[in-house]
Amino acid sequence: MSNKPAPNTEEVTESKGINAFVLIFIVIVISAILTYIMPAGSYERSEVDGRTVVDPTSFSFTESSPVGFMDVFNSVHLGMIEGASIIFFVFMVGGAFGILKATGALDALVTFLTVKLADRGTLLIPVLMLFFAAAGTLMGMAEETLVYIGILVPLAIALRFDAITGFAIVSLGASVGFSAAVMNPFTVGVAQGVAELPTFSGIGLRLALLATLYIAAVWYVWRHAKKVKNNPKLGFYGDQDPNTTVELDQNFKMERRHKLVLIVFLINFIVLIFGVLNYGWYITEIAGLFLLFGILMGLIGKLTPGGIADSFIDGAKLLVPGALVIGFAQAILVIFQSGMLMDTILYYASGVLENLPAALSAVGMFVFQLFFNFLIPSGSGQAALTMPIMAPLGDLIGVTRQTAVLAYQLGDGISNILFPTVGFFMAGLALAGIPWGKWIKWVFPFALLQVGIAVVFLLIAHFINYGPF
Template identity: 40%
Template structure:
């Protein structure tokens, strides 16, 4: 007689390995906390006034008002409403992803990078500089952010060809991308969304951001080159060991860079410049930019020689890759909807303004910078963090006497800098995995550069406060 299979109960169960909660899990937990807070936090509101078409909080006018706590179904209705209210931003992210997928799939980006590599071979400083600048520009305009991960493998090839190590490979790709992302002077996912929420003109204040971009990227290149020089003089100084001394094969460093590729990159560059002009001259909005990315995707596909089905499917593939990041915007918005409906958002703003009241505007701006850096540990999504932070920072900026432009940059620096070192950053950990660099080794190398970045941020935010960096 056969006996049924039974699992012997030894009384010892394997402990499940703890995992860092996903961003969606964290945001849902924050949503639940917001719901609970509607039962504990008093409802209140500020009086507001409209100045130059922008609604502003009037300091000192907070008072308690009647409000109703959130119910069970309100949790899920807020998620639905968050998606609806954030539809313009969500589709901006999706359509941008679709457009850049067409450009990337054409081979223009990879071909351009490897052409720059081949043109500067044997000139290590210029090679590091050119590649870093290309990736930094990609990060600043939103072309490359999370999409940098597969390009890290190219960085490894370049580093091997120069007889350097994997840290240099990560630095000239991921590190350079996020050096540009730190400022994001034309980044629709961060500055674009934050300025839209803050109700200030899209991509306004660009001159000061470009100056900060040049300084941050320049220092990042210098820092990387200083480390690379040490390795060229003494490979034993590498934190992770230099890559195999044999040169990378010629095939690895070859990729076609055709006339089509040149036309694609020229068109995309011209299109982005035109958008800057259109936002100033024609007052284009987030919706215009989302629509314009469809045009960029279609025209880039045509130049690349793709047929109509190929363009459509490639564009949709790019949208699909960014669904995760796009829907975060709606979930983050749900948190604010719960607080707004219960009328406790102004209560939170009032509570945050109290400890800042005794500070000068400069220190208040720095406090916003630090707060956003801490928030990024929990919400490592630039667009998601903008949706949570900016509705609070905008009225808070009005309260403490700084411009909303400064508040936007405080958010951007807080989000951007910590992406380069926090282990909760998915792109960082994936990039390190591709290059085979332990996080501890990277953190040891990155920390001095991060501190330099912070000093630059402090200077820029202080200047922004002192000059009344506008438009509002």
């Protein structure tokens, strides 16, 4: 493929919009101040069927325990310790995906699909979006999308679409997969663990959700692409030449090692499902499995032992910001727990919501998670912070924990294509040459459509008592 040089991905990733760590530290400071203002309180808890449950009638106010000045700064280190199991899980799974990326198997598959479908625009959009949706729902593809944006934006323009079409194929495809999170280890995997749910339970409804969101996304992107093709003046081309031409190697074929790597990658998830269902695997076993299969993929992909290690580090390196966000988010919980505010927040929140139908409370959880992602633009970080509150809150107001997890994953996923605090999203826009305001104007109707789908699925989840609990 030849075209004018693509922007340097590493340089573009510096464009991160509003700094999320500054926002989180402000929340940490505000949380510390609240320990001097809000009354402390506590619920009694007990073990029921292997999970910790709050006794809704046991709340009582207790003596305040405000945190000191140095406790604000100490809380970050304590938060890192509290979140260590999740942080290192993220690093290990990210490292395994780094090895997969280094084998070139994913790039080869995208190139193969692009070459085969370049002359069939009606298939290019749904097939490539299906690939990115699968990557988003299985491996939480986010930062990795930047490489493909640099390829598909000029290709879309060469096919007489526009820059928005190319960017949307990647971003909306990965986003709907990320939102449905059928087996996303970084979102549902972490959230269900915190909520004490069986890992990846409730997969049936999430598969239906993925199909619905995918169909909606393909329709929305294809509708726009068709308008642009019929009238190029309706398109947006950024800094690209509308008359761009792209030459593809029509003789390109995937190597045998690439095919084997992808087969092993899929086998990894088959083994994962088997282990989770039959042996109750949790993040330690899942992290070990990804490490094992990462090494296997590296060997099959003809990487040297040193190359496998370097690729593991590169994959983990991409997730350093997200991993640090988990620790900073945990610092907020450390302050709430030290100041005994956690149960007070639960008490007042349940008091507000208890007079509402539980179905509306589930929707309210979703709306909260949707906007909270502005402050914590990390799926695993948001899960680590909000689920310790949302899971017991659900118990108190009659919303199942599985429904609370669904509300979290939808709020987190949908907002990833909207907020300027989401670093990889802003970097992708910069790479595609699309101003944030221009993108928001185009994608907002689709975001509203996603919200509508989310509400419908949350109502379904409530009425079927989405569980196991």
